Amino acid sequence: MKMVRLLLVAMLGLIALVACTKEQKTAPAKQTRTSATSAYERYFGPAPTTDKGTCYAFVIYFPSAKEQGKVVPFPFFTFNKESIRKVALERLLGGMDVGSYKGEFLQPFASGTRILGIVEQGGVVTVNFSKEILDSKADAAVERAMLDAIVLTLSQFGKVRDVRVQIEGKESGSVDSKDAGKFMGHGGLERQPLRPDESAVLSPSSPRLLSVTAMKDKGATEVEEVNAFFDRPVEIKELRMTGGDGKPFEGDVYHSVLGMAAVLKPKAPSLFKAGMPVRVGWKVIDKLGRSAEGTGEFALEVKEH
Incomplete structure (x- = not known):
């Protein structure tokens, strides 16, 4: 669910x-x-x-x-x-x-x-x-x-x-x-x-990272998962999430449904607050072999489910 x-x-x-x-x-x-x-x-x-x-x-x-x-x-x-x-x-x-x-x-x-x-x-x-x-x-x-x-x-x-x-x-x-x-x-x-x-019709570009969004249960004080959402299903070769201080966030990373996101299950969920800067480094490839890699800083969105 x-x-x-x-x-x-x-x-x-x-x-x-x-x-x-x-x-x-x-x-x-x-x-x-x-x-x-x-x-x-x-x-x-x-x-x-x-x-x-x-x-x-x-x-x-x-x-x-x-x-x-x-x-x-x-x-x-x-x-x-x-x-x-x-x-x-x-x-x-x-x-x-x-x-x-x-x-x-x-x-x-x-x-x-x-x-x-x-x-x-x-x-x-x-x-x-x-x-x-x-x-x-x-x-x-x-x-x-x-x-x-x-x-x-x-x-x-x-x-x-x-x-x-x-x-x-x-x-x-x-x-x-x-x-x-x-x-x-x-x-x-x-x-x-x-x-x-x-x-x-123009050919699609290489895969792109769209946003970084944390999910939490309705009414909960701490997030449950942090998601790096891509614009299409991709195979994730490498993904790193760090805070504004450059310190990596610890936790397990796995694919979401349909391969649209890399999902971090953080060991310290209390660290994640709405609007905080999250730096992401990634390397991915889509189903037609188009690869992309990059780094970027995103303001964390927090949504309830």
Whole structure:
């Protein structure tokens, strides 16, 4: 139970993972391979195993702030297959400007934009947005990235041929993603389905350390575990945690569920306080052989479970 909640934190608040804490009570102890979309496997390799139920790995494509008009794949997990498309799209709308990715992804979707419905019929997925999406001030290149992000994110689930976009139940005038500058309420739009454009996708960077977070039981005075969360499943070759004085923290280190974090079980939990500096040195490798190493200082977050 605790390890699954750690995964929830590691995935930056992905709502669907809450379901995992319920399902695992009856889940078998046998390790099973996470079910992954082909997009996940293409960009992040074989999915990890878990004994906490049936898990689904997928990708969300965020518009890049560094290369205009491009999108960047980012891995996510859920235990709720039925609403996986909505979970992915809601996460896309929410953006991601946290940790070591701060400032790297654009947030072109207007505040208040909601998903009113997602329907698939005959290989065509129709997504219906609220009218707030028309308030976007994005230029043509960013609008193109918005469309590519929507289409690529939705197209990985099942045998999707096309994506159509509606606003308040009316066709937006969905255009080809190469002509996306006309998309947001500018009129005169062709009513064509959108198809995924893989040429818009940038290759993922090497693994990154996202944050250092301590977990404690609700109402407890001392932390139970300290977690170094990475942006994807990794094999941890080396990990060191020290205080601001450079003195190493003692304790056992092990992997979390799905290999998303290195978890320290401290011998002296009273040392860890919210906001204190924690220095981390790491060396990791992901499932496609991309390696990374580095050092950094993080302000400790403390969360209850």
